[in-house]
Amino acid sequence: MELTDLDDDCLLSIFSFLSPLPDLISLSKACRRFNCLTGDGRMRLLVLPSASTETVESARQAARTRNCRQAYHTLKEAVAGSRPGDRIVLEPGTHDVGDVHICWPLHLVGGGQTADDTVLCCSQSIDGALDFRASGKVENLTVHSRANACITHRQGALTVEGCNLRCTGTGLSHLFAPLVTLATLQAPHSRGVPAAAGAGVLTVVETKIRGGLGSLAVRTLGSGALRCVRIINLLRGTLFWFKVDSAVPAAVPIKQEPAVSSMPGQQTIKQEVVVCDAVAQPPLQPSWARSPASPSVEVLEQRAKAWHMAHHKERVTLGNTLGDEEDRPSLKRQRSS
Amino acid sequence: MRTVILRSSDGADHIVSSEAASLSRTVQSLLEELEAKEGEESPLIVPLPNVCDCTLRKVLQYCIQHTEPGTNLTGRIHVSETRRRDLEVWDRNYMLVSTDELYHLVMAAHYLNVPGLLELCCEGIANLIRGKSPQHVRQHFGLVNNFEKAEEEDIRRTNLWALVDEKELAKK
Numbered sequence: 428m429e430l431t432d433l434d435d436d437c438l439l440s441i442f443s444f445l446s447p448l449p450d451l452i453s454l455s456k457a458c459r460r461f462n463c464l465t466g467d468g469r470m471r472l473l474v475l476p477s478a479s480t481e482t483v484e485s486a487r488q489a490a491r492t493r494n495c496r497q498a499y500h501t502l503k504e505a506v507a508g509s510r511p512g513d514r515i516v517l518e519p520g521t522h523d524v525g526d527v528h529i530c531w532p533l534h535l536v537g538g539g540q541t542a543d544d545t546v547l548c549c550s551q552s553i554d555g556a557l558d559f560r561a562s563g564k565v566e567n568l569t570v571h572s573r574a575n576a577c578i579t580h581r582q583g584a585l586t587v588e589g590c591n592l593r594c595t596g597t598g599l600s601h602l603f604a605p606l607v608t609l610a611t612l613q614a615p616h617s618r619g620v621p622a623a624a625g626a627g628v629l630t631v632v633e634t635k636i637r638g639g640l641g642s643l644a645v646r647t648l649g650s651g652a653l654r655c656v657r658i659i660n661l662l663r664g665t666l667f668w669f670k671v672d673s674a675v676p677a678a679v680p681i682k683q684e685p686a687v688s689s690m691p692g693q694q695t696i697k698q699e700v701v702v703c704d705a706v707a708q709p710p711l712q713p714s715w716a717r718s719p720a721s722p723s724v725e726v727l728e729q730r731a732k733a734w735h736m737a738h739h740k741e742r743v744t745l746g747n748t749l750g751d752e753e754d755r756p757s758l759k760r761q762r763s764s
Numbered sequence: 765m766r767t768v769i770l771r772s773s774d775g776a777d778h779i780v781s782s783e784a785a786s787l788s789r790t791v792q793s794l795l796e797e798l799e800a801k802e803g804e805e806s807p808l809i810v811p812l813p814n815v816c817d818c819t820l821r822k823v824l825q826y827c828i829q830h831t832e833p834g835t836n837l838t839g840r841i842h843v844s845e846t847r848r849r850d851l852e853v854w855d856r857n858y859m860l861v862s863t864d865e866l867y868h869l870v871m872a873a874h875y876l877n878v879p880g881l882l883e884l885c886c887e888g889i890a891n892l893i894r895g896k897s898p899q900h901v902r903q904h905f906g907l908v909n910n911f912e913k914a915e916e917e918d919i920r921r922t923n924l925w926a927l928v929d930e931k932e933l934a935k936k
Contacts, residue, residue: 428864428867428868429867429905429906430867430889430905430906430907431905431906431907432867433867433870433871434871434874436874437870437871437874437886440874440882440886441870441886441889441890441893442890443886444886444887444890445890445893445894447926448926450893450894450895450896452923452926453896453897453898453901454893454898454901455919455923456898456916456919456923457898457901457902457905457907457909458902458907458908458909458910458911459910459911459915461907462911462915462919512926532925532926534925534926562925562926563925564925564926584925586925
């Protein structure tokens with residue numbers, strides 16, 4: 428008898444003893460049947476929408492009827508009861524969240540047809556509605572925050588795909604943004620206390636971000652800079668694609684300038700690059716400008732020419748060929764005369 | 765205490781107490797039906813066509829061990845505590861079987877619906893799988909890689925979000 432001779436129910440109960448990361452992912456790559464089983468609905472965790480009756484018994488009842496490994500009433504409980512790599516499905520409806528700290532890789536998915544069906548409402552939070560301290564993926568969800576950031580990213584590779592982020596805080600609206608990334612390469616350790624942020628990549632794919640007038644879409648407080656920005660203005664909202672990698676800082680520091688400004692009347696996306704001491708780069712300027720004794724004009728010209736030769740080889744060679752062609756008619760003229 | 769007869773697929777009879785047999789929920793529900801049909805007096809014979817003789821013997825070992833007097837002891841705490849520890853040690857020794865036997869046990873435990881035994885066996889098999897790479901799993905369990913290129917790429921992409929950390933760790 429082999430492992431594959433067991434029926435699906437037996438295999439599923441065996442798989443439920445394994446951690447999704449890395450064992451179930453290894454299994455899913457082994458063969459087609461295991462791939463189907465590991466992606467089965469019975470391996471996921473379910474979060475029920477906020478309701479008046481929230482008891483352990485009702486959650487257990489729901490788990491029995493709804494094809495899942497376990498059911499919870501709040502996202503916080505589900506995260507606490509999850510294992511690294513688990514998929515947490517949020518049922519369509521409204522969920523109250525706030526300060527959900529995610530410390531191991533998790534995949535949060537909205538169970539509805541569109542992102543609007545599943546709404547995470549956050550009315551009070553200190554660190555943001557969802558606080559990612561590990562890799563993760565957020566898919567098909569609407570996060571509506573009235574108090575702080577919708578998603579705070581501190582560490583790991585976080586992907587936000589097909590989501591709807593809304594930030595409608597009252598008061599100091601310039602202080603918070605729907606997305607905040609704190610990921611930084613040089614994590615400042617202070618007196619043995621673990622750092623609040625580490626290396627990470629934030630990837631946003633096809634996500635609607637809405638905020639107040641002139642508010643930020645993403646606040647980059649780490650070492651990374653905004654890259655690969657793509658925007659589509661739709662009638663209702665704006666779709667964003669972008670990436671912030673803590674390992675790729677901005678080449679030229681941008682100071683309080685809108686990197687990409689959308690249509691007037693809609694939100695603009697600004698970039699704040701706070702250059703840390705450890706990451707601080709020398710200002711970009713040619714080497715001769717920094718030397719104390721200023722050289723003569725001739726030397727400067729020579730250096731400029733050499734620099735041009737080095738940096739624009741094609742243009743220089745092109746210019747030479749053009750120059751030759753220009754010279755030729757004059758030569759002909761000389762000959763004819 | 766009443767005794768029942770469990771008949772395996774190859775016709776061998778096993779006589780056990782009804783208490784031990786009732787650890788299996790399948791047998792329990794069958795017994796209730798039989799009692800209602802045939803009354804209290806007649807001998808109760810439960811046919812189990814999906815379980816072979818040697819596996820049933822092994823399952824019954826577990827059932828008898830776990831229903832021995834002492835498990836339901838409501839006396840002093842330290843007695844039940846030592847009993848629990850003894851059972852754990854017994855379970856560990858009980859699981860020292862060949863892989864083939866383990867698979868048969870899982871199937872039987874699933875069919876007979878013995879929650880404790882099922883959990884024990886599943887954990888045993890999960891321990892065999894744990895920590896193996898896809899190639900290693902294939903080699904160890906005799907699986908054939910029946911993926912197409914596109915499917916493999918698809919799986920890689922769906923799992924990409926979780927594997928970034930792993931790659932970084934591998935680099936270190």
